[in-house]
Amino acid sequence: MVFLLLRYTKWNKYSFAALIGALEVNTRLKNLKVSFLTNVFQDIQQALDEEGFCIVAYSILSTQFLNVKEEVKKIREKFKDSVFLVAGGPHVTARPKQVLEAGFNVAVIGEGEKSFPELLYKTSEGEDWRNIPGIAFLESPDKLQLNPPEKIVNLNDFPPFSPKYGLFSPIEISRGCPFGCKMCQTSRIFGFKMRHRSIECIVKWVKIAVKRGYDKMWFISPNSFAYGSSSGRKPEPEKIEKLLKSISEVEGLKGIYFGTFPSEVRPEFVTKEVLDVVSKYVSNDRIIVGAQSGSQRILNIINRGHTVEDVFLAVDNLIDYGFVPD
Template sequence: MSVRLILRYDKTVRYSLNPLIAVADKIPGVRVVLAEDTGELYAAVNEALMNNEKCVVGYSILTTMLVNDAFLSELKSILKYLEEKNCITIAGGPHATGDPLGTLFSLGFKVAFIGEAEESLDEFLRHLVNGTDPFTTKGIVFREEDKVIATGRARPIDLDKHDPFPYWRRIINPLEITRGCPYGCLYCQVSYIHGMSYRHRSIEKIVFYVKEMARIGVRDYRFITPDSLSYGLTKISREPDTGLIEELLSSIHSALRSIGGRIFYGSFPSEVRPEHVNKDVVRVLRKYVNNREIIVGAQSGSNRVLRLIRRGHSVEDVLNAVKEISENGFTPSVDIILGIPGETREDQELTLELIDEVIRNNGRIHIHYYLPLPGSPLGLHPPARIPNDIEVKISRLIGSGKAYGSWFSQKELSEKIIKLHERGVIVPSIYKGPTMKTF
């Protein structure tokens, strides 16, 4: 059977979709269409139906997309239309993984893909092409009348066996070099989507994709990793593999020498954990990278809160990282979250003290408001209250340029996500609806 896979290619989720496009492009009998708006989606669906192709429509969903009432209403309307046309609707991404029941019953998708989907999407589409049962695919949850059936988690993939993006379409994005995180921070979705073991793309493969990007005309090279100084590690460690990091950066630098490409490493989207920062590894970065800012994930200035959320480092680690970064010619930019559940006023005041110390060391503060994300252990917990006087101090820091970030819009987002729970759009884990069956 000929299958048309129509992906709603929203720019906010293209990094999630690009590896899946790379997978689907290589399956005989599958035609992949990228619909950049609703009109293109409807046109592709109607053409597939006219050609008697099996129609599969896929979305990658972020929870933050659903707070937009217009988007949510349109999505539900589209999914209802597609169900009437006997199209299979599939969803993936952080929201589908974190809230599969809400994705199926509140939004109206037929199938939710759980976690990384390169191999599960490949299996699902090949079943459709071959006329076999796609609902035996590992790594999916789907509706069957009033029941939900989960097929079990798919095995973690080997990054070297999968393209990070479909470069043959001239579609690229920052190159993912590491997937998975062993720390399992309670506010974060990463470990619960991609697993708690590091998996690294080999230097050989990284250099291959860097060269393909160069052929397309890319000049600035960025990398996706939960921690750029974890490259090569196999388990939790306070010591980075400095030698392997230098081998990686040296190899990329050599591949780009002839075109004058610039390497951005340790900046977004490849921030660093503070305990991995030491004099030797910062000097390696200085030899090869073009960014002059290194982003450090601190999250709180309270050791009590850091232990509570299982960060695995201390405030002292943050201060040491800031010192080493600043003394070696970089600007430290420190990520801070306020409103973490369980946080007290005393904790928030300690965080303000850390902020002041970072600023005294020529650093900047990237400040965030806590978002209750489905699939994270704290995802069902609302933010801690932030007193007015502390909010005023944060506002002044942002106004002075000493801090930056989407603090005010994130506060509004957080409130809207809580309302999604109240409205039943997000289904909490204590949901008493359809029964779960696993086979």
């Protein structure tokens, strides 16, 4: 038995919900015991007392890195190489060498649903993990080895959350973005082609959540109003309607929150045709519009792909339909 200890915080709970969901459906991880770090040093010591070795996993935002770096330094000082430290998340994908130099054994780059379980399997079985796609590690203090990801993830193949461990989160319905805005990491982490979880798959997980007592649903997407769009560059209202109508028919569901936290919508997607559909099904009265800037010069510099006028039009359309623009 090998312990996987998760450094679970409110800032990375959605990431871990999806990753632990991926572990649930991996039939090879039978010798892995998953738990959550509450008292970091005490919990690690307890795992080491039982097994002599454990894996500790972090998901790191840039705003967390300095604190994580200090904590990892203390873990290394106290437990040496008895702890195998794994890092993933946005900051890790952007700055893997910096994170590895802070004391981590390996960094998971980009999507983790395939590489993370494979890494855990090989580590727990004592096998060589260095050829796994989608990871990075230090060959030497000055040499970074970065294995590119092999394939993009099909969202239908993995749960959006973890029923087994009670980690429920908004359902990720789309991933990737074709726009590649310069201030945003989404396209660089998940690719420039937008992928969508199928309606059948989404409804399946909505039903599971409702059975566990979650009667309101939120969703994760780089641009909620792009759901179903083959290009990701223009809305397809008929596909949005099919999605929302199917979700609304789930027995016991009392609220659909779409185009609001934790996701937003691009302003040029806020058309009357889309709002005709959305207004029939959603419970939220606020829509978050990703305007990013009121300066056309700045929008051009960051490669945003829409105009200031698009923002004004989106606000007007939302007000016309009774929504509050955020």
